[in-house]
Amino acid sequence: MLNFDYENRTRIIFGKGKQAMVGELIKPYGNKILFHYGGESIKKSGLYDEVRSALEAAGVSYVELGGVKPNPRLSLVREGIRICREEGIDFILAVGGGSVIDSAKAIALGVLYDGDIWDYFLTKKPAGKVLDLATILTLPATGSESSDSVVISQEETQLKMGYHSDKIRPVFSIMNPELYFTLPKNQIANGVCDMMSHILERYFTTTVKADVTDGLCESTLKAIMKNALILNRNHKDYDAWAEVAFAGTIAHNGLLGLGRAQDWACHKMEHELSAIYDVAHGAGLAVLTPSWMRYVYKTNINMFVQFAVNVMGVEGTYRDPDAIVNEGIDRLERFFITIGLPITLRELGMDDSNLELMAKKATWYSDGKETPVGGFQKLSWKDILEIYKMAQ
Amino acid sequence: MLNFDYENRTRIIFGKGKQAMVGELIKPYGNKILFHYGGESIKKSGLYDEVRSALEAAGVSYVELGGVKPNPRLSLVREGIRICREEGIDFILAVGGGSVIDSAKAIALGVLYDGDIWDYFLTKKPAGKVLDLATILTLPATGSESSDSVVISQEETQLKMGYHSDKIRPVFSIMNPELYFTLPKNQIANGVCDMMSHILERYFTTTVKADVTDGLCESTLKAIMKNALILNRNHKDYDAWAEVAFAGTIAHNGLLGLGRAQDWACHKMEHELSAIYDVAHGAGLAVLTPSWMRYVYKTNINMFVQFAVNVMGVEGTYRDPDAIVNEGIDRLERFFITIGLPITLRELGMDDSNLELMAKKATWYSDGKETPVGGFQKLSWKDILEIYKMAQ
Secondary structure (H helix, E strand, O other): OOOEEEEEEEEEEEOOOHHHHHHHHHOOOOOEEEEEEOOOHHHHHOHHHHHHHHHHHOOOEEEEEOOOOOOOEHHHHHHHHHHHHHHOOOEEEEEEOHHHHHHHHHHHHHOOOOOOOHHHHHHOOOOOOOOEEEEEEOOOOOOOOOOOEEEEEEOOOOEEEEEEOHHHOOOEEEEOHHHHOOOOHHHHHHHHHHHHHHHHHHHOOOOOOOHHHHHHHHHHHHHHHHHHHHHHHOOOOHHHHHHHHHHHHHHHOOHHHOOOOOOOHHHHHHHHHHHHHOOOHHHHHHHHHHHHHHHHHHHHHHHHHHHHHHOOOOOOOOOOHHHHHHHHHHHHHHHHHHOOOOOOOHHHOOOOOOHHHHHHHHOOOEOOEOOOEOOOOOEOHHHHHHHHHHOO | OOOEEEEEEEEEEEOOOHHHHHHHHHOOOOOEEEEEEOOOHHHHHOHHHHHHHHHHHOOOEEEEEOOOOOOOEHHHHHHHHHHHHHHOOOEEEEEEOHHHHHHHHHHHHHOOOOOOOHHHHHHOOOOOOOOEEEEEEOOOOOOOOOOOEEEEEEOOOOEEEEEEOHHHOOOEEEEOHHHHOOOOHHHHHHHHHHHHHHHHHHHOOOOOOOHHHHHHHHHHHHHHHHHHHHHHHOOOOHHHHHHHHHHHHHHHOOHHHOOOOOOOHHHHHHHHHHHHHOOOHHHHHHHHHHHHHHHHHHHHHHHHHHHHHHOOOOOOOOOOHHHHHHHHHHHHHHHHHHOOOOOOOHHHOOOOOOHHHHHHHHOOOEOOEOOOEOOOOOEOHHHHHHHHHHOO
């Protein structure tokens, strides 16, 4: 196990009807808040009105900023920062999925910063003073409700960049499985794939010994798959949603990667897809992950045998480890298909015209120089191009 | 899954040599601290000198209070509270195992409280303002380094009482596996049993569906047993210690019980043992847990089949679920024997003279009235007496 230093302040308030507490929960933190959200879905569902009532009942005044889109945009973040400064906002409430929460995190990071918010994403410099934020999660997927990370897209340059800081973990997040009953099937599937990927990126490691987190990763992956199949038949199963939503938080709150070298190649490769094609992050991951696995598994075949046996339930008594691994990857791919995910770039509507560009962008390739991607196996742009081609 | 509300502020700093950071880590919290510890072991190991140097280098002044004994005493807690008040102490550093940390938690709870500290344990009333505390863990076992709980013994009345509050979670805990190399074999085994019991008390539940935490519990139990056997052969195996120590924290930081009805009968029954006989908590749990399992398993035999198969590796294809369960419990008992734990009350030096007294104390039995114990199956004093007898 590697050394680690872990702290996660996010309070998780989990269960039916808990969104009604939001006003009282915010009171100790904020006098005037930014109520940040996406499109019309929270208005249709009634959540928008519930939140407004709760804030008003608690005497918390607020300014609204809706309009967050998937792959949240830098332009709206800048607008949010401007509003917060003009209105003297001291706290942000994000009501939505990962995009809304990430947009809120970036605004929280920028309000009290003298320079331009994009600096943080380009330089990865330590966060200064940050506004506190909280969330009501409406789409379990990204784990942003208790993670230290934020991903923002710059529209003009088609750059999608991440940033990490413990300071942008929400102070609390409210999770009510009933809020997820109305999600469309493709969003459920994308979310499931995103959270599985958060675990797989941590699981495949060069760290030789990490039994506890190996087991936490494996058992959480199995619980997600089991309950995703239940949701695939009945998207209003409270218990299945509770398991999937809770797993989504655990998948990305940092715990499952403690003391482990991590990978993150699939996320980097996928960010290039969604930056150019604006595809759903989870769908992109479903396409790339099996190909990545087939490309890299010989680097540490034992780790992939363990995955195939412990997670995908392949019988571990075969003679041939390659056969075990390939059966495990095939089963993962079949699981993705079952819940309605794409497994090829073509299904995402992509041809091969940008593969080399994306592979080079992923590694910052320029004048023969590049930054290899991935902790499990270092990938050059040529490796990534191969993986993109395998995923076509 | 049941509703839950979870927050855990404890920062975990994990790895070789991390105790050298303690002075700098405390600086933002405390000007004058209580340095609380047990006996001579930290002096022999050199840790005592290391801590003093680190505090002095950081300019943190301190008052020492050693002398914490296993099953930490109310009398020393009261002395600690008196010292903190007289000396104007604003932070407590516990350097030791669970007893030292629990003693520090009780002191932290009492310093700013007007009444007598024992009130909290008797009434369970909400904590008022509490001093911050931190720990350097020297014995992985109780999980107190990031738990919300404290257990203190009242010598005169032979009462051993617990208390819970998020306010007594340490602000940080330093865990260095190298500090555990010198622990004697029986303390390792007791610690392993204690952390396993923390998981088992959460695992056996009346909550029908809890896949994620089922899996977290099962995988953590397996990782503990695997690595405890390695330590049994080589008590200086860094990697095995890292796994066991990290698992001990996870076992009792609250995560594994989220959304689950919990049991805690074995802990309650064991507290009566150690209150009268001053036996090691882990040893008492090793004796009682298998008997408790045999006594209650028919309440939900499926849960125990799952335990036998998923944790103890019993083949799940037998015809007879009772046989599977009993094989699972037998394997757990054999594991305890292998690492040197007692499995009978006789081995703890106890005869049957206090069994009825302890069973009645466990349920507060008085004038025919009692408070049943345990969430998985409610146990009367007569049930508990049966379990004590089975464990003889």
